[in-house]
Amino acid sequence: MEPPEETKRRRPRRGSVERPVSGRTYRGTWLLVAIPLLIAAFSVHKASSLPPPTLPATFNTLAASDLAGTLARAFPDRRPGTNGAIGAAEWVVNQFKQEGFTTESDYWRAEIPGRGHVPLRNIVAIAPGRSSDAIVVMAHRDNPGVGPGANNNASGTAALLEIARGYANPAAGTGPAHTLIFLSTDAGSFGALGAKRFAAESSYRSHVLAVINLDSIAGSARPSVQFAGDTPRSPPSSLLETAIASLSNQSRELVGHPSFVGQVLDLAFPFSLFEQAPLLGRGIPAVTLTTAGNRPPASLTDTPGAMDRKRLSEVGHGAQALLTSLDQGLELAGGTSSYVYLGPRYIPGWALELILIAALVPYLVAVVDLYAFCRRRRIRLALALRSYRRRLGYWAWVGAIFGLFALLGVWPGGEPAPISPDTQAITHWPLAGLVGFVVLAGIGWLVARERLMPHGPVSAEERLAGHTAGLLALAVLALLVAAVDPFALIFILPSVHAWLWLSQLRGWPRFLTLLAGFAGLALLVASMAIRFQLGLGAVWYLAELVAVGYVPLPLVLIFLAWLACAGHFVALTTNRYAPYPSRAERSRSPLLRVVGRRLVIHSRPTPPAEEEPRVETGG
Numbered sequence: 273m274e275p276p277e278e279t280k281r282r283r284p285r286r287g288s289v290e291r292p293v294s295g296r297t298y299r300g301t302w303l304l305v306a307i308p309l310l311i312a313a314f315s316v317h318k319a320s321s322l323p324p325p326t327l328p329a330t331f332n333t334l335a336a337s338d339l340a341g342t343l344a345r346a347f348p349d350r351r352p353g354t355n356g357a358i359g360a361a362e363w364v365v366n367q368f369k370q371e372g373f374t375t376e377s378d379y380w381r382a383e384i385p386g387r388g389h390v391p392l393r394n395i396v397a398i399a400p401g402r403s404s405d406a407i408v409v410m411a412h413r414d415n416p417g418v419g420p421g422a423n424n425n426a427s428g429t430a431a432l433l434e435i436a437r438g439y440a441n442p443a444a445g446t447g448p449a450h451t452l453i454f455l456s457t458d459a460g461s462f463g464a465l466g467a468k469r470f471a472a473e474s475s476y477r478s479h480v481l482a483v484i485n486l487d488s489i490a491g492s493a494r495p496s497v498q499f500a501g502d503t504p505r506s507p508p509s510s511l512l513e514t515a516i517a518s519l520s521n522q523s524r525e526l527v528g529h530p531s532f533v534g535q536v537l538d539l540a541f542p543f544s545l546f547e548q549a550p551l552l553g554r555g556i557p558a559v560t561l562t563t564a565g566n567r568p569p570a571s572l573t574d575t576p577g578a579m580d581r582k583r584l585s586e587v588g589h590g591a592q593a594l595l596t597s598l599d600q601g602l603e604l605a606g607g608t609s610s611y612v613y614l615g616p617r618y619i620p621g622w623a624l625e626l627i628l629i630a631a632l633v634p635y636l637v638a639v640v641d642l643y644a645f646c647r648r649r650r651i652r653l654a655l656a657l658r659s660y661r662r663r664l665g666y667w668a669w670v671g672a673i674f675g676l677f678a679l680l681g682v683w684p685g686g687e688p689a690p691i692s693p694d695t696q697a698i699t700h701w702p703l704a705g706l707v708g709f710v711v712l713a714g715i716g717w718l719v720a721r722e723r724l725m726p727h728g729p730v731s732a733e734e735r736l737a738g739h740t741a742g743l744l745a746l747a748v749l750a751l752l753v754a755a756v757d758p759f760a761l762i763f764i765l766p767s768v769h770a771w772l773w774l775s776q777l778r779g780w781p782r783f784l785t786l787l788a789g790f791a792g793l794a795l796l797v798a799s800m801a802i803r804f805q806l807g808l809g810a811v812w813y814l815a816e817l818v819a820v821g822y823v824p825l826p827l828v829l830i831f832l833a834w835l836a837c838a839g840h841f842v843a844l845t846t847n848r849y850a851p852y853p854s855r856a857e858r859s860r861s862p863l864l865r866v867v868g869r870r871l872v873i874h875s876r877p878t879p880p881a882e883e884e885p886r887v888e889t890g891g
Contacts, residue, residue: 353390412460463689496528501552
């Protein structure tokens with residue numbers, strides 16, 4: 273018995289224009305993903321830690337607490353460029369000199385969003401060792417300026433000074449095995465500029481074997497270790513495991529670290545508000561010990577009385593124990609790599625990259641099969657590809673305007689580094705600039721839309737050509753992402769696998785599938801909003817990272833091309849798609865020419881009306 277005609281329309285046969293994607297080929301190719309999954313399972317390694325120190329730590333919690341309180345009370349506003357910043361730097365120099373250290377200072381200037389060009393200063397004190405290879409203990413002394421900054425980061429500076437005191441004027445033969453560098457950085461709360469300066473310009477950078485960064489270590493939360501870089505790099509697993517073990521031995525509780533998902537996101541979009549990030553990005557092993565989460569605190573209540581001395585003691589003793597372990601057995605640590613830490617075990621980064629690339633294969637096979645289907649049916653793709661090119665041209669125009677405004681200083685500018693979430697530059701964008709940007713972007717769309725909007729019925733074959741062209745463009749973008757940063761595939765995989773099926777869906781499932789393709793972008797925004805407590809300002813924050821040049825240009829260009837793909841599929845889903853008009857159909861003037869012609873016509877003087885001839889009638 274033949275099914276009803278309505279059922280036939282709802283379920284097109286496989287291999288037809290209404291159902292062109294081969295689900296069987298797509299599902300079968302997913303079996304290939306099992307191979308990299310199996311490889312990843314066998315690539316899991318156990319992270320080894322260095323032996324604990326043989327001597328007890330001499331960290332004096334009371335002295336460190338007093339130092340932190342003195343710094344916070346004397347210089348409550350230590351933002352770069354302020355008198356408090358200058359005073360705090362001199363205070364640190366005097367503290368080092370009192371212990372017998374000779375200090376070195378590195379002066380430079382940098383532009384900080386919301387603060388302009390300001391003078392900055394790094395301070396270095398050195399305890400010579402038997403080896404020229406160096407271990408660095410560092411802490412930034414500035415604060416966001418919201419409160420006195422007792423925890424952020426007078427506590428880290430005080431611990432730095434207290435640890436350094438234990439290595440001042442050692443007896444003969446009792447000095448450290450490695451050269452110890454005690455580094456007080458500037459602008460740590462404003463993009464880790466001091467750490468970035470040290471990694472790029474310091475004469476010691478080529479001798480550094482490991483860095484211990486102390487940041488906000490007197491909070492009430494449990495101690496944790498941060499180890500994300502500003503590139504997809506991680507510290508040696510032995511350094512990370514030793515840092516966690518040192519803190520755990522002191523606090524007697526589970527030490528925090530980024531979750532599995534958080535670490536994958538940090539590899540896909542490298543970002544951190546702590547100072548280990550620029551060091552790792554330049555191949556220097558580094559970890560941050562802190563009692564903050566993913567974002568250092570900035571509060572009016574960050575006063576000396578609010579410091580948790582118990583946490584200060586735990587992290588201070590843990591940092592000193594870590595330094596001693598590294599000094600005694602640093603041969604197990606070295607270099608940087610990418611991995612995801614799972615407690616005492618870790619998955620190498622190359623295994624994750626292999627899985628993500630393999631997850632792209634089913635889509636690529638399905639798209640190639642769809643392209644072959646169009647060739648067999650003699651469905652031409654040229655006009656559909658031109659339609660995508662038109663949309664790509666529009667988004668290139670939008671990106672060019674945004675970049676031009678950044679070069680002209682319309683947007684808040686600064687160093688290509690993470691921006692302090694507490695600065696007004698994140699949310700206070702100039703209204704005139706935004707209006708101008710929107711107006712220019714709107715003009716670009718008015719010019720582009722004339723050849724993108726349908727002017728007549730669109731056949732099923734033309735619609736399929738549009739889907740195929742969009743999927744081919746998306747395949748090229750996915751391959752480019754895999755070449756630039758395979759971890760970033762996590763953001764584009766939802767769109768490639770969701771939008772593959774738009775051509776054979778109808779009704780509300782089609783719209784839900786379209787929305788599912790934006791899951792990667794939503795994941796990035798949600799990560800910034802939740803993990804770094806940016807809330808609704810996450811979109812503005814990401815835009816500011818692009819404006820200052822922190823996001824690499826190749827990824828920005830790929831994102832603009834992805835937006836063109838998204839607009840292409842939105843038009844197809846909402847029945848607003850049309851293939852690029854042929855030469856005969858393009859005979860009509862473009863929008864601006866039509867507008868200009870009408871303006872010329874209306875500007876001409878109106879000729880006087882001729883009198884109608886009188887017709888006299890006899891009467």
